[in-house]
Every structure is written in C-alpha cells, then in structure tokens.
Amino acid sequence: MSITSRFSPAADHPGIGLSGMIPDPRARAAAMLAGLGVSVWINAATFPADPGVVVPAALAVAALAWLVLIAGTLLTAGTRGAHVAAVTAVMCAAGAVLAVTDANGLIFTGVAASLAAVAFDPVAALVLSTAGPVAYCLAAIPHGPFPGRLLSTAAVALAGLVAGASRRETDQRARHSTLVATERRRTELAWAEAELAGERNRLGRELHDVLAHTLGALSIQLTAIDTLARTDAPREKLITQIELGHELVSTGLDEARQAVRALRGEVTSLAAQLERLCELHQAELELDGSWQELDADATLALYRLAQEALTNAARHAPGARVSVRIGFGPRAVTVEVGNTRPAPVPDTPTALHASGGGFGLQGMRERVGQAGGDLQVGPTSDGGWRVAARIPYRRSDLGNRSDGSDR
Numbered sequence: 302m303s304i305t306s307r308f309s310p311a312a313d314h315p316g317i318g319l320s321g322m323i324p325d326p327r328a329r330a331a332a333m334l335a336g337l338g339v340s341v342w343i344n345a346a347t348f349p350a351d352p353g354v355v356v357p358a359a360l361a362v363a364a365l366a367w368l369v370l371i372a373g374t375l376l377t378a379g380t381r382g383a384h385v386a387a388v389t390a391v392m393c394a395a396g397a398v399l400a401v402t403d404a405n406g407l408i409f410t411g412v413a414a415s416l417a418a419v420a421f422d423p424v425a426a427l428v429l430s431t432a433g434p435v436a437y438c439l440a441a442i443p444h445g446p447f448p449g450r451l452l453s454t455a456a457v458a459l460a461g462l463v464a465g466a467s468r469r470e471t472d473q474r475a476r477h478s479t480l481v482a483t484e485r486r487r488t489e490l491a492w493a494e495a496e497l498a499g500e501r502n503r504l505g506r507e508l509h510d511v512l513a514h515t516l517g518a519l520s521i522q523l524t525a526i527d528t529l530a531r532t533d534a535p536r537e538k539l540i541t542q543i544e545l546g547h548e549l550v551s552t553g554l555d556e557a558r559q560a561v562r563a564l565r566g567e568v569t570s571l572a573a574q575l576e577r578l579c580e581l582h583q584a585e586l587e588l589d590g591s592w593q594e595l596d597a598d599a600t601l602a603l604y605r606l607a608q609e610a611l612t613n614a615a616r617h618a619p620g621a622r623v624s625v626r627i628g629f630g631p632r633a634v635t636v637e638v639g640n641t642r643p644a645p646v647p648d649t650p651t652a653l654h655a656s657g658g659g660f661g662l663q664g665m666r667e668r669v670g671q672a673g674g675d676l677q678v679g680p681t682s683d684g685g686w687r688v689a690a691r692i693p694y695r696r697s698d699l700g701n702r703s704d705g706s707d708r
Contacts, residue, residue, distance in 0.1 A: 330371050337367045340408045347403045355440070356402050363395035363409040370416070389417045390429045393458065394436035400450050401440045410454060411461040418465025419472070426465065430458045502667065515553030517612055522546045552581060571600045575607060579625055582611040584638075590629030599692050602668040603627075603636050606676075609665055610638035610688040618643040618686065633674070633693040642684030665690075
C-alpha cells in the first residue's frame with residue numbers, strides 16, 4: 302500500500318467523538334460545534350494569570366482545526382478529504398502544547414487521535430498521533446519542566462487511537478452487515494422473480510394443454526359432423542357424432558378442473574385419467590408393474606405427456622394403431638406412447654411430425670424436465686412415431702411403493 306493511499310481518508314466524514322454516531326451531517330456538525338465550545342471554555346477557564354502568547358495561540362490553532370473539521374462535514378467527499386490528515390495532526394499538536402501548562406489541553410490531542418484512527422488505517426493514524434508527543438517535547442523543553450506530562454500526552458494519544466480503532470471496526474462491521482443484508486434481499490428478490498416466472502410458465506403450459514387438446518379434438522369432431530351433414534349421412538350417425546362432441550366438451554371441463562387441482566398440489570388418480578384418455582382416443586393401455594400414487598407434479602406431467610402424444614397421433618396419423626404403455630420400475634416410472642404408420646388416405650399427410658401445435662413438444666420437455674426426468678421423441682423403424690419419458694421417483698413416492706413393484 303502506498304503512502305498516498307494510507308493518508309486518503311474514508312469517503313464518509315468520521316465526525317469528532319460521539320458526534321460520528323449521528324447520521325445527519327448537519328446535526329453532526331451542530332454536535333461537533335457544541336463540543337468545541339465546551340472544550341474551549343474548559344481550557345480558557347484554566348489559563349494561568351500570565352498565559353503569554355504560546356498558550357492562547359495554541360488554543361486558537363486547536364479551535365481553528367476543530368472548526369475546519371466541522372466545515373468538512375458539510376462539504377462533499379471530494380473536497381473535504383484532501384486536508385483531513387493535516388488538520389488532524391495540527392489539532393493533536395496544538396492540544397499537546399496546551400498540556401504544557403494545563404492537562405485540559407489533552408482534550409484536543411485525544412479527540413484528534415481518535416479521529417485519525419477512525420478516518421485512516423492504523424499505520425497512518427499512529428503517524429498522525431505522534432504529532433502530539435513530538436509537539437509536547439518541542440514546547441516543554443524550552444518553556445517548562447521536562448518530561449512533565451509527556452507520558453500523559455502519549456497515554457491520551459494512545460487511548461484516542463484505541464477508541465477510534467474500536468469505533469472504526471464497529472462501523473466496518475455495520476457496513477458489512479448492511480451489504481450482506483442487501484445481497485440477501487437481492488437474492489430473495491431474484492428467487493421470487495424466478496418462482497414467479499416458473500409459475501407463469503406452468504400456467505401457460507396448463508392453458509395450452511387443456512385448450513389445445515380440447516379445442517383440437519372438438520375441431521376435428523365438428524369437421525366430421527359437417528362432413529356427415531353435407532353428405533346426407535344417416536341421422537343416427539350425425540346424432541352419435543354430436544353426442545361425442547358433447548363428451549369432448551365435458552372432458553375439457555374435467556381437464557380444466559384437474560389442472561386447477563394440480564396447481565393446488567392436490568393428487569389425482571393417474572390410472573383413472575389414463576384409462577379415460579385412452580378410451581376417448583381408442584388407444585390401447587398397457588401396464589408394466591404395480592400401480593402406485595405419484596406426487597401431483599409427476600402425475601400431471603405423465604398425463605399431459607400422454608394427452609399431447611395422443612392428440613398428435615390423432616392429428617398426424619389418423620387411423621393408425623396407437624398404444625400407451627406405463628411402467629413402474631425400481632427407480633422411475635416410464636410412459637411410452639407410440640403409433641404405427643397409417644395407411645395412405647386421400648388429402649391426409651403420410652408424414653408424421655413432432656409438433657403438437659408448436660408449443661406442445663416444448664411444453665412436454667419442460668414438464669418432464671421439471672419433474673427431474675428426460676424425454677425422447679422420434680420415428681420408429683416401421684414408419685410410426687414414438688414418445689417416451691422417464692421420471693424418477695421422489696422419496697414420498699418410494700414410501701408408497703408396494704413390495705412387488707421393487708422386484
């Protein structure tokens with residue numbers, strides 16, 4: 302550390318004595334001014350009958366240095382910091398000169414040493430405080446008994462250094478605590494914002510999965526009804542398709558209620574949901590292992606995955622054989638939805654696609670990822686399509702497992 306940096310005071314004016322504890326600069330200056338008045342009165346009241354020139358001059362210099370420090374509290378940090386070291390040394394020396402005739406002059410020496418310890422690092426504060434004993438020696442040798450109060454002057458300067466260093470450490474700890482509290486608050490705000498963003502994404506996925514599935518299936522159903530109506534199909538077929546449309550609307554309402562329950566953390570039966578979903582899409586449901594109740598997030602992720610995959614199969618592979626397989630293994634639950642290659646139909650695209658409306662595949666990946674699992678999507682060797690996900694159990698799920706499912 303360079304000498305210049307050692308004698309660069311803190312940006313915040315430390316104040317004099319207890320006035321440094323006052324946060325408001327103007328109130329701090331008023332307290333310092335009151336302290337100056339008391340100190341000058343005590344020293345002036347104890348002047349000898351013939352004080353001469355040195356003693357009043359020393360008191361005037363000490364008081365002037367004190368006033369300069371008071372004025373510094375009302376200035377900006379850039380303008381007040383340049384002369385703090387010099388003013389502190391002058392006040393310390395002037396107090397020591399006063400101590401040659403009366404011990405009350407050590408008030409200025411102690412205050413100056415304390416101020417130096419607060420404003421500067423320990424080495425710089427010690428150098429500035431030595432101005433007191435040095436000035437005492439220079440004044441006492443020609444004008445008074447020596448060593449006289451030299452030991453007292455050194456002791457007062459040392460006590461001021463100790464008191465100032467203690468206050469400096471207290472200020473640094475308070476500043477550090479403030480910084481830690483600020484960083485903790487920022488971290489909490491960042492976590493809150495992340496949780497809010499995650500909740501928004503979750504709500505977006507729920508809206509997409511419920512509306513896209515229900516409205517997509519209803520659109521297909523309305524197209525079928527329109528085709529039957531335009532071709533003068535039998536009335537029974539038309540009524541059957543209309544009833545199926547009503548069932549789709551009812552299913553959509555049930556799914557909306559399930560989404561609300563899932564958002565509240567309420568666990569629903571995955572088995573019943575998948576059985577109804579496969580029945581609606583005329584898909585085969587296969588179980589490997591023993592059924593068990595999963596937590597709300599895993600249940601919703603698996604259901605939405607199967608729902609999105611079945612919707613894609615109905616849209617891009619009409620007439621294809623579709624199957625859903627659920628497996629409960631020792632460490633994870635797996636779901637696999639696959640369909641065979643559909644027979645070519647006029648005006649029906651033969652190529653299968655990974656998208657379930659744009660946001661569907663992305664939503665599936667996000668759901669499975671948030672549940673701690675992984676997702677695989679791609680074509681099969683026979684020209685079909687396969688969607689597979691694996692979600693590890695949580696501890697609460699492991700506690701609900703039966704003995705047979707662990708084998």
